[in-house]
Amino acid sequence: MNLDNRKYLLYALVFITGVLLLVRLFYMQVIDDSWTRRATEIAEKRREIIPPRGVLVDRKNRKIVINKISYNLMMIEERIKNLDTFAFAKLIGWDVKKVKARFREIVKNEGIYKNPSTGKTQSNYRKDRPYPFVKDLSLEEITLIASRLTDFPGFYEEPTGTRYYPYPNGANILGYMNEVGRKEIESDPFYRPGMNIGRSGLERSYEEILRGKKGVRYIVTSATNNEIEPYADKKYDTVAIPSPKIKLGIDIKLQQYGEELMKNKKGCIVAIEPKTGEILTMVSAPCYDPNLLSGRKSIRKNYPSLITDENLPLFARPLQAEYPPGSIFKLLQALICLQEKEITPNTGFPCNKSVVGCHDHPYPSSVAKAVQFSCNPYFYAAVRRVIQPNKNKNVFADAEIGLNNWHKYMMGFGLGNKLGVDIDTLAQRDGLIPNAAYYDRYLGHHQWAFSTIRSISIGQGEIKLTPIQMANIAVIMANRGWYYTPHFVKSIGKKGKLKKYRTKHVTPIERRHFDAVVEGMRRVVYEAGGTGKEAKIENFTVCGKTGTVQNGKNKKNHSVFIAFAPIDNPKIALAVFVENAGAGGAWAAPIAGLMMDKFLNKKVTNKEKENSIKNANLMSSY
Amino acid sequence: MRETKGVISRVDLPLLVGILLLMLFGIMTVYSVAFNPEHPSLFDTSQKYGKQILWIGVSLFLGFLILLIEADVYRKFAEYIYIVTLLLLVVVLFMPPVHGARAWLGIGGLGIQPAEFAKISTALMLAKWVDETNIKLQNTRSIIETLGIILLPCILVALQPDAGTLLVFTSFFFVLYREGISFDPLVLSLLRYFPRLKFKTTWLGTHFVPFFFFLIMLAFLSLFLSGSIFNPFGIQLSGPLFLIFIITFIALVFLGFILFFGYPRNKTKNLIVLLSSYLFSLFLVSSITFIFNNLAAPHQKSRIELVLGLKEDPNGADYNRNRAMAAVGSGKFLGKGYRKASVSSMRTNHVPESETDFIFCPFAEEWGFLGIVVLISLYLFILFRIFFIAERQRSVFFRVYAYCVGMVIFYHFAINIGMNIGLAPVIGIPLPFMSYGGSSMMAFTIMVFILLKLDSQRRDVLR
Known part of the structure; x- marks a missing residue:
């Protein structure tokens, strides 16, 4: 037997192995x-660094939204080992039942979904994901808990920012934040459970800027999930970039003053800087302290009462409420009639009360006087010429041509559509400027003429404007024919404002036609028979127009006033709207006057007027 | 003194250098894995790397002493050495268990594992026994005695229990095969119960070891494939069926060889061997599949599935292997770089025992496939060098011992690396010359240095 060959079997065995x-x-x-992926999963962790949320300052660099640090106690079920529920409950100051219920609640809140591949219903809850177990703990609370967390693996603390508002004003502008929902987490990789997202106002519309850019740190972790060292000498790490400082056009002191004036009333004040379109103040009354909705504990406590409050404090009236404008609309009617050459500045119409009601006043012998007296028959007659231009023998067809022409002008004033303020568009309304198609829909084609729709000539009837649009009319008057879309954010870091708000909108009215109307506005405040004398202030010439909006049979009229000052090179244009208060001159005009006084003269001298407005309580009339 | 110089000049240098290189790799990897920033010195004996260097120093010193001792000693005292280690293996069973096994013979803080040294003494004993056996005059008794030399320490090791070392002892069977120790007498005595069959010799008895190895591999494969489904030629085949398909194919190839190229003289015999092997293989595959799928208890089944990697349980029973494979796999082609192991470093501790049984992991993670090629080539070089040394011995005793050393190292190498990459079950056996630990380092070093000593004196042997 040749055994020597057998060594090759061993060689082959070794070689093949x-x-x-x-x-x-x-x-x-x-x-x-x-x-490699598995190794990454095991040992290399990606830690996200979330920069502090952006700070908002007002036009004078006063901080109006800042961050206050609070803490969440986070939980990852997979890492929980031998939880002593009793000791844990004692540590966080809950009872055992509540701790157990909280675990169930977290799972329940995640909801369920149907797995498309298996058809089984599964929970969205994942044992390997972090969830906030206790939210919004203060530094004092977390320091007591954190020191003992080593006894409870699977739990850890995580700082989160809560918003803090040094001035308790402007809640409807700033908005509030709340915890992100599951859908947001799924659709945007930025969010993780327990994080906050802007829910309304500027917090929502500037969310992507305010949240900043996440940084990422790659680290090597141990089997017990401790951080060992940076991965690959930080080669892949990125730095978190915090949001640039956002500067608003708001003057928070003026905002504060406006809110004080509007206390115990319903309505709005919107003040805009005419030459820039920056909103100086936007009061929505009644309002609330934004700190009430800062942090989840506060939201849980305060949101239900705010949302069920019958006075709708969460409703941003300046953007969302639509009112008939009343007599302030006459300013635009006058401009359109002038532009259409249907009247001249010196055209007069008799105050014929048989067609439309009016109050007693001298003969409106010019446009300026008609504005001063707010003469209804005058505008009825003038607007009639625009809407029935005699271009067609058929009166209905003629009205159709005229109304559409008129509608085009109105659209040019930024009416009938959202202005596009930089608060999310869902929170803004269009208002309503009817055109021929609108009336055809309700009355039928060629079933209407000027006489049918005449109340639009005095800003009643179907016409609806939002208060911000009313304020924008004041801006157009102040600028004599142009405006920037009103906006809140003056600059984002060093980048200035968005391009959209640097585009000038020019109205289809020639500059020269404004003089007569503006003169009328001056007369409203200063001349005998003017309706807005209460808006007068020292040192500056105020131009204004009152409106008294009829509002159903048994309700008091809405009081409206728009104004700008000073007459040359205007610094402020505003609209004041007080619901069910009465005549425009009685309530809205003095409030507008006080606002302008505060803004232009820096202090209010007429304390008597100020106090009587501040102390007035109109809430019983609603 | 003259003689010492002579011994050292006659030592097989390639093998010695190979071993020293492995030791160096070992120190390097232990330093990387167990690095403690507070004790950065390589020679700090409070740390594992310092201790490893100490162990290597002690081992090499013992090796040097061995070179000075007369080679004849091992042959003369093989029985005594064997009996002493057997006694130690008995004594160790009465020691307190460490990690669930009574493997350590502790003296203060230091301990040794007699099982490591039992490999040497068994190899020596076996070498002497085979040397004194006349291969042509084997009988049942001589076979049983030979088996007894291997099985006695096996039983004692199994009692510890230490499955790894037990497995390593089976490597000696390959040496027996190489030396022509036949299991024929056993097979023939069994065949005596079938009076009609009369054989002088059987193929099965003669080639029992490789045949048995083949069967184990086949069993392993059929378990491995039991759950899977193949789709080779558009026909769906279950794993075992696919295996049978392949076996049939191989059998047909052999059939072709026998019919066209074989000696006509051996044709009938070869055909019988082929047919019986083929039928036996079929029987084995189908019965194992049947038992596994129908008769095995669920816990046994899941255990087997885990070992075979058929079931994933990355954080439970399969923890070690899953982590180890992730560490190895993440090394990629070039590795993460020295001291950059993120999974298998002791600091992160994802791979337990990464300085001892799993030391291959950090090496693979840091040096990548390129480093692995170097390491495996080095092991293969050492193994072939040992086989080469074995073949150049004039003495049977020397040759058997050399083969024993080669096979023990081969088993450690194959199983250890295999368990790091999911090819072998996780059995705690060290990687020779690299794993941290005194006993294995000393045992392997002594084993190889005895070989070097015997080799250096091969010309002195007259036979």
């Missing part, structure tokens, strides 16, 4: 990526 190992290793290390 070696080759087998190498082939397997080549596959594992070079071809198959899954082990």
